[in-house]
Amino acid sequence: MPHLFSPIKIKNIELKNRIVVSPMCEYSSTDGFANDWHLVHLGSRAVGGAALIITEAIAVSPEGRITYGDLGIYKDDHIENLKRITNFAHQHGAYIGTQLAHAGRKASHDLPWKGGKQVPADEPNGWHAVAPSALAFTDTEIAPIALDKAGIEKIKADFKVAAKRSLDAGFDVIELHGAHGYLINEFLSPLSNHRTDEYGGSFENRIRFLLEVIESVQEVWPAENPLFVRISATEWTEDGWTADDSVALAKVLINKGVDLIDCSSGGNVATAKIPVKPGYQVEFAEKVKKESGILTGAVGMITEPKQADEIIQEGEADLVIMAREFLRDPYFPLRAAHVLNEDVKWPLQYERAKWQ
Numbered sequence: 001m002p003h004l005f006s007p008i009k010i011k012n013i014e015l016k017n018r019i020v021v022s023p024m025c026e027y028s029s030t031d032g033f034a035n036d037w038h039l040v041h042l043g044s045r046a047v048g049g050a051a052l053i054i055t056e057a058i059a060v061s062p063e064g065r066i067t068y069g070d071l072g073i074y075k076d077d078h079i080e081n082l083k084r085i086t087n088f089a090h091q092h093g094a095y096i097g098t099q100l101a102h103a104g105r106k107a108s109h110d111l112p113w114k115g116g117k118q119v120p121a122d123e124p125n126g127w128h129a130v131a132p133s134a135l136a137f138t139d140t141e142i143a144p145i146a147l148d149k150a151g152i153e154k155i156k157a158d159f160k161v162a163a164k165r166s167l168d169a170g171f172d173v174i175e176l177h178g179a180h181g182y183l184i185n186e187f188l189s190p191l192s193n194h195r196t197d198e199y200g201g202s203f204e205n206r207i208r209f210l211l212e213v214i215e216s217v218q219e220v221w222p223a224e225n226p227l228f229v230r231i232s233a234t235e236w237t238e239d240g241w242t243a244d245d246s247v248a249l250a251k252v253l254i255n256k257g258v259d260l261i262d263c264s265s266g267g268n269v270a271t272a273k274i275p276v277k278p279g280y281q282v283e284f285a286e287k288v289k290k291e292s293g294i295l296t297g298a299v300g301m302i303t304e305p306k307q308a309d310e311i312i313q314e315g316e317a318d319l320v321i322m323a324r325e326f327l328r329d330p331y332f333p334l335r336a337a338h339v340l341n342e343d344v345k346w347p348l349q350y351e352r353a354k355w356q
């Protein structure tokens with residue numbers, strides 16, 4: 001029976017444990033460039049013993065950024081600073097992935113600590129957001145521009161170049177951001193996708209954009225490298241995307257060469273009531289895993305070593321993906337190993353602090 005510190009092989013990488021750093025936007029870039037903040041933020045978690053670190057949502061185009069402070073991978077010039085981070089992670093025994101993203105109708109917002117409001121296109125740091133349909137996220141926001149066919153093709157091409165740059169920058173994993181109400185999620189959901197062409201309507205049509213993005217990425221991303229997709233497994237509304245839709249999608253994705261589904265939820269319906277509590281999304285990772293056979297990652301209010309270990313031991317998910325606890329404690333994996341009586345390698349520089 002695997003446990004939190006059992007290794008797992010996914011395509012050409014073997015993770016040393018099941019603990020993954022979840023993507024976390026830092027809103028600390030200028031024109032998409034990674035900088036010292038990103039090196040220290042991601043690097044600390046590599047030193048802290050995570051097996052895999054996934055970068056924050058990294059925009060495939062400038063207009064695909066949530067804010068003007070988002071990390072980007074829309075220029076060749078972005079590669080050099082990212083490579084410094086992947087090298088550092090590798091030196092410390094961690095694998096590292098990019099979360100390739102397009103914010104769709106949630107683009108062009110201010111930084112959270114400046115209020116996070118939508119920035120209109122005619123104001124500094126604002127631009128026109130695009131989406132499957134011209135439906136605003138909230139009543140008070142400006143509606144996005146509905147993508148035409150050329151717009152869809154351009155975004156698919158942006159994902160492809162971004163995947164190639166991810167490879168050149170030394171990333172081991174790509175995770176496509178299909179959750180939280182951003183562009184891919186907007187196509188998946190019948191609530192944000194009212195298209196009448198081949199990208200809207202039926203389930204098969206609504207998943208088409210994601211499948212085509214996957215195909216674009218796979219033209220440059222080697223088949224032996226892991227490819228993950230993060231989804232919002234439910235929208236927590238009556239008429240939206242459901243957990244059964246997530247299982248149906250997983251059955252398609254497994255045959256497309258996707259290795260793992262990172263099961264988050266919500267974010268596409270501003271009024272949805274989400275019953276947040278410890279491990280509140282684990283049930284989706286379990287359902288998708290058991291009903292489709294694909295590997296899954298569980299995320300959401302996983303904060304304790306024993307809680308994380310039980311998720312793996314009980315076969316509810318293959319990976320435990322953690323965000324905020326890693327902000328409180330970059331060394332969570334080292335602490336968890338101590339709590340669970342596992343002997344793990346510490347960074348040589350920190351070895352004298354190892355609990356005996």
Ligand SMILES: Cc1cc2nc3c(=O)[nH]c(=O)nc-3n(C[C@H](O)[C@H](O)[C@H](O)COP(=O)(O)O)c2cc1C
Pocket residue numbers: 022023024025026055056057099177179180230264299300301302321322323324325
């Ligand atoms: C500061 C912050 C930034 C986040 N940015 C992203 C992101 O870029 N992409 C994403 O998929 N989720 C993002 N999330 C969501 C987390 O990855 C995670 O799914 C969520 O916080 C629940 O996990 P937790 O309870 O362990 O924090 C972010 C969360 C936080 C706290």
